[in-house]
Amino acid sequence: MLRKLLTQTSSRRLLFSGVPPLFSKSTISPFSSLSSSPEPPSSESPAVEHPGTTISIDRSSLYTPPDHSHESTPDSELVKHLKSIIKFRGGPISVAEYMEEVLTNPKAGFYMNRDVFGAQGDFITSPEVSQMFGEMIGVWTVCLWEQMGRPERVNLVELGPGRGTLMADLLRGTSKFKNFTESLHIHLVECSPALQNLQHQNLKCTDESSSEKKAVSSLAGTPVHWHATLQEVPSGVPTLIIAHEFYDALPVHQFQKSTRGWCEKMVDVGEDSKFRFVLSPQPTPAALYLMKRCTWATPEEREKMEHVEISPKSMDLTQEMAKRIGSDGGGALIIDYGMNAIISDSLQAIRKHKFVNILDDPGSADLSAYVDFPSIKHSAEEASENVSVHGPMTQSQFLGSLGINFRVDALLQNCNDEQAESLRAGYWQLVGDGEAPFWEGPNEQTPIGMGTRYLAMSIVNKNQGIPAPFQ
Ligand code: SAH
Numbered sequence: 001m002l003r004k005l006l007t008q009t010s011s012r013r014l015l016f017s018g019v020p021p022l023f024s025k026s027t028i029s030p031f032s033s034l035s036s037s038p039e040p041p042s043s044e045s046p047a048v049e050h051p052g053t054t055i056s057i058d059r060s061s062l063y064t065p066p067d068h069s070h071e072s073t074p075d076s077e078l079v080k081h082l083k084s085i086i087k088f089r090g091g092p093i094s095v096a097e098y099m100e101e102v103l104t105n106p107k108a109g110f111y112m113n114r115d116v117f118g119a120q121g122d123f124i125t126s127p128e129v130s131q132m133f134g135e136m137i138g139v140w141t142v143c144l145w146e147q148m149g150r151p152e153r154v155n156l157v158e159l160g161p162g163r164g165t166l167m168a169d170l171l172r173g174t175s176k177f178k179n180f181t182e183s184l185h186i187h188l189v190e191c192s193p194a195l196q197n198l199q200h201q202n203l204k205c206t207d208e209s210s211s212e213k214k215a216v217s218s219l220a221g222t223p224v225h226w227h228a229t230l231q232e233v234p235s236g237v238p239t240l241i242i243a244h245e246f247y248d249a250l251p252v253h254q255f256q257k258s259t260r261g262w263c264e265k266m267v268d269v270g271e272d273s274k275f276r277f278v279l280s281p282q283p284t285p286a287a288l289y290l291m292k293r294c295t296w297a298t299p300e301e302r303e304k305m306e307h308v309e310i311s312p313k314s315m316d317l318t319q320e321m322a323k324r325i326g327s328d329g330g331g332a333l334i335i336d337y338g339m340n341a342i343i344s345d346s347l348q349a350i351r352k353h354k355f356v357n358i359l360d361d362p363g364s365a366d367l368s369a370y371v372d373f374p375s376i377k378h379s380a381e382e383a384s385e386n387v388s389v390h391g392p393m394t395q396s397q398f399l400g401s402l403g404i405n406f407r408v409d410a411l412l413q414n415c416n417d418e419q420a421e422s423l424r425a426g427y428w429q430l431v432g433d434g435e436a437p438f439w440e441g442p443n444e445q446t447p448i449g450m451g452t453r454y455l456a457m458s459i460v461n462k463n464q465g466i467p468a469p470f471q
Helices: 002-007 012-016 030-036 077-089 095-104 131-147 165-173 178-183 193-202 285-293 299-304 312-328 373-383 395-402 404-412 417-431
Strands: 047-050 053-056 154-159 184-189 205-209 214-217 222-227 239-244 253-258 261-269 275-279 307-310 330-339 348-351 354-356 366-368 387-394 454-461
Touching (some): 095 366, 131 330, 131 395, 193 222, 253 285, 285 307, 285 312, 373 387
Antiparallel strands (some): 253 261, 261 275, 348 366
């Protein structure tokens, strides 16, 4: 069956696809990006140097609201909103709160009002690079559905579907497996009304009831529902969850070791009315609570670190996923750029395919952080005894083991020269960067790929055994 999935050559998307030569978020190490981020320290703010960045420490700012009377350029709605939070709180906000507002503020958050992907947007993701990505995720879901005993009804949940491209390619790629597609109820967890509309369009949906956010995708005749959070997705049904480049958008707290213990990096407004980073004068409640909760890092590891990034939203989301999978059956696939280690200092901002200052014109650039895969594993195992966690493995290993080399060969049989070039470039962008032992690459230098920087991890109900290709 796997062979049938991989070798079917019909692919309507191929006819329209092109691979834009764009960079993904992982193109440059995030550890180099912070050097351009912080504001220079002001005269009354002693600076602490550490590799790649400077953080100004301003204890007084916690108690003295800054003077806002000298703005030179008009502030955007989001900047005004952030400044008012800081003003009325009487002090700086956490990096996590800043990140959440910048990305998902209902009025002006980065994701909320427009299409941010592709050549005209700010960054490129794997489903936009090549149709093969969504198709391979389709292979993964069909394999797990088989392991689940081919249930007649399955909730297929995607967290943060972007343009809906991955889901559209998954449905096209699996359309010949009627028993599978007929079992599906698709649930898209998406906070952005603009992207919900785009998903509706790309899944070729016809509305059943617009008030209930329910439609039918004509790609496979499957019902599609939209939700703002995973909690809203109905439970009690076997569930498959896909989270591609979702975790990296979840807010992170940043902590820095000091003589006073683990203090928190915060965002404040300086005398010049611009945003700047400051360090809390003593450990914040988040620092005390989260550093204690961070038990997946050994005390020795923590001892060595000067900076730590922790995402409690990611831990909570994982617990919710694991509880569902533990009680309803099924599994989750998480693919994101990150590390199989605790993360020190990775937050970065990207606008129009370039890294920019995190504090500059918030809402106009994406903010994302490396995903801490050990924390996901730990959170899942803590939440349910009925789940097992597999991986992470590199995206290159994941796609290679699922058979992307057979898929590219099958597609190459049935396309013109331009499409072949686009397919090959897409293939190398997905699996390139070190580990692509499955297919002979081009002679010239291969493009920088997402193959090793992106990792795949799976959480499954123990009844399902080990999911492909983690065996
Ligand atoms: N998975 C897609 C898009 C990744 S970008 C792809 O690979 O192309 C992140 C996506 O998650 C966007 O669709 C964004 O609107 C959504 N998103 C970000 N934060 C969210 C949140 N807190 N709740 C729901 N959706 C969110």
